[in-house]
Amino acid sequence: MRVLVVEDDASVADGILDGLAQATVDALHVSTGQGGLDALSTYQPDLVLLDLGLPDMDGTEVCRRIRAVSQTPIIVVSARDDEIDRVVALEMGADDYVVKPFGMRELVARIRAVARRTGPTVAEPAAARTFGALVVDTRSQKVTLAGEPVHLTAKEFELLVYLSADPGAVFRRSEILHDVWDTNWYGTTKTLDAHIAAIRKKLGDPGWIESVRGVGFRFGEPGAQ
Numbered sequence: 001m002r003v004l005v006v007e008d009d010a011s012v013a014d015g016i017l018d019g020l021a022q023a024t025v026d027a028l029h030v031s032t033g034q035g036g037l038d039a040l041s042t043y044q045p046d047l048v049l050l051d052l053g054l055p056d057m058d059g060t061e062v063c064r065r066i067r068a069v070s071q072t073p074i075i076v077v078s079a080r081d082d083e084i085d086r087v088v089a090l091e092m093g094a095d096d097y098v099v100k101p102f103g104m105r106e107l108v109a110r111i112r113a114v115a116r117r118t119g120p121t122v123a124e125p126a127a128a129r130t131f132g133a134l135v136v137d138t139r140s141q142k143v144t145l146a147g148e149p150v151h152l153t154a155k156e157f158e159l160l161v162y163l164s165a166d167p168g169a170v171f172r173r174s175e176i177l178h179d180v181w182d183t184n185w186y187g188t189t190k191t192l193d194a195h196i197a198a199i200r201k202k203l204g205d206p207g208w209i210e211s212v213r214g215v216g217f218r219f220g221e222p223g224a225q
Helices: 010-022 033-042 059-069 083-091 104-118 154-164 173-181 190-203
Strands: 002-006 026-030 047-050 074-078 096-099 128-131 134-137 142-145 148-150 170-172 209-212 216-219
Touching: 002 010, 002 033, 010 026, 010 104, 026 033, 033 047, 033 059, 047 059, 047 104, 059 074, 059 083, 074 083, 074 104, 083 096, 096 104, 104 173, 134 154, 154 173, 154 190, 154 216, 170 173, 173 190, 173 216, 190 209
Parallel strands: 002 026, 002 047, 047 074, 074 096
Antiparallel strands: 128 134, 134 142, 142 148, 170 216, 209 216
């Protein structure tokens, strides 16, 4: 994923860029509204993080201009927390609104949620995902390995579908718990570890889901790299 960060406060931008880097998200920073509009075509981001208080033009105007030429998802990140500011930004085409100060885990989760919600649906009919001998069929909710059925619980299947949606990508533990379990999950990560262990055992090779120390997990075909 490529994220364009339009933010005039260098310290805020640095924090966002560091957080996105830790979440393995590529990002480009510009400090003006015009810079954001120019980068839209040169950088071609998958999503825009847009501050409203920019030095050359108001962020809502940037939002309006982006939306006039592109359907790229926009998340407004602003210190303005009045309802009218949220309404105007959303009416101008923003997909989400985050108030400063914010937590990076929440911001990354919102980025992924907006990306899923606004992503292309053309490929959706291809419900069966094939990874070598492993087939994950989201339509029938069945998993087979070398033609043999793999019996997963509902949550194990949901977790496997989530991770296999982007093979090779690293998913943070907090993101997985937020998206697969519940947006308000406050339980221990041992629940996640137990489900990962169960899936690995049923697939017969821990290489299907690799642990990334201190971060989370990555799905991939064993021996494919």
